[in-house]
Amino acid sequence: MIDEEPVTTADLVGARLTRVTAARRHRQSATAPGLSHLRLDLEGLGPVLFRTPGSGLSFQADATGATDESAASGTTADPTDLPLTRFLGQPIRSVGAVEYRDGRTAFTAGLALGFEGGRVRLLGLDGALLVVGPEEHLGGVEARLHEDTTLARVVWTCSSSPSQWSAWTTGGRYLYFRYRHGEGSVEHFPGGPDPDTWDEEGSGLLARWHDGSRRGEIDLADFLVLAGLRLAPNSEVLDGR
Known part of the structure; x- marks a missing residue:
């Protein structure tokens, strides 16, 4: 406590x-x-x-x-x-x-x-x-x-174990998506996708859940539903693997 x-x-x-x-x-x-x-x-x-x-x-x-x-x-x-x-x-x-x-x-x-x-x-x-x-x-x-929950750009960086993406909201926030062993998470890092900046003030966990499975991969559409996020109508979704 x-x-x-x-x-x-x-x-x-x-x-x-x-x-x-x-x-x-x-x-x-x-x-x-x-x-x-x-x-x-x-x-x-x-x-x-x-x-x-x-x-x-x-x-x-x-x-x-x-x-x-x-x-x-x-x-x-x-x-x-x-x-x-x-x-x-x-x-x-x-x-x-x-x-x-x-x-x-x-x-x-x-x-x-x-x-x-x-x-x-x-x-x-x-x-x-x-x-x-x-x-x-x-x-x-x-x-x-x-609420800054609409995504302007998403880059797929790993397809399985874990599935992960880098994403930017329409408000300019950088988000890191990760899914492994049935657990999904969304984190915000003000410094962007460079891991060396991820300890900066303002970084933090925004979402986490477990779907009861042990899977290591998930479709982006399913991930966004579980995370409470959505793509903007003109969003850019790229494969950066």
């Missing part, structure tokens, strides 16, 4: 969700459950507390296991109406940033957590923590929310 060490997005990847505790606000959003606090109990990591400072999302290890209920109308364990609850018992497959952009205003609004069968967005907007499920839409706000 993490005590005083900070929690990073890479720490969340692969952690199994065992409990959800929600502290609700008095004033609710019309489009998504509005919370003052959210605590996720994660196997191997311990409880992690999520809240919003106003705009954006903050999260940290919750060593006490308690939430501040002063701004909430009630605290509920594993609420059936919260989208996260449907993924209890599953590991978090991927974690990605959700950016808010509106003219000159831009900030990281929250995180998208990917699970088998769907994903949930945790967003800090206007002082409320919103939990947005796979089928939910935030109306006019939706056009101002962006």
